[in-house]
Amino acid sequence: MSDGSDDRSRFTHFHFGHEPEPAEPTPGTLAIPHPGPLSPRGMLIACARCEATRDWLLVHVHPDLVFVRCRCTHEWREPDLEARDVAAARGENFEEREWSSFEEMYRGLGFDGLFHGTYLA
Numbered sequence: 001m002s003d004g005s006d007d008r009s010r011f012t013h014f015h016f017g018h019e020p021e022p023a024e025p026t027p028g029t030l031a032i033p034h035p036g037p038l039s040p041r042g043m044l045i046a047c048a049r050c051e052a053t054r055d056w057l058l059v060h061v062h063p064d065l066v067f068v069r070c071r072c073t074h075e076w077r078e079p080d081l082e083a084r085d086v087a088a089a090r091g092e093n094f095e096e097r098e099w100s101s102f103e104e105m106y107r108g109l110g111f112d113g114l115f116h117g118t119y120l121a
Contacts, residue, residue: 030060031105034089035119038068040080049074055119057111060086069106072116 037054038045046053047070057069058081066081099105106112 028062029102030086030090031109032058032060032086032089032094033109034058038078038081040078040085043080045078045080047072047074048076050117052119057106057109058086058089069111071111071113071118073106073111073113 034056035054038056044053045056045068050070050072052070052072055071059067059069059075060083061067064083066078066083066086067075068078068081069075097108099108103112107114
């Protein structure tokens with residue numbers, strides 16, 4: 001019987017008689033399709049991989065990280081975009097959906113590479 005001092009006990013997450021720590025809440029992520037060009041600070045954003053200049057997925061990750069994803073699946077953090085830019089792109093008639101994973105979200109919104117090289121209206 002182990003008293004918790006052996007080498008193997010350091011790999012356990014639950015000790016008898018102790019309550020496990022609650023998991024950290026998963027930060028919310030907001031993904032908004034943005035069909036037009038993006039020009040924060042007056043400079044047009046273009047995909048470094050395929051040179052697309054419009055039809056983006058804006059991904060706002062809590063607290064204030066904004067990523068841009070292209071239809072070719074290239075994704076990068078865009079420091080010139082802020083949470084308020086994503087909120088403005090969201091509009092008033094945005095229909096919220098929940099996805100079980102990022103991959104499912106990308107596939108459901110058409111940013112999984114299937115529409116690479118295609119601008120959707």
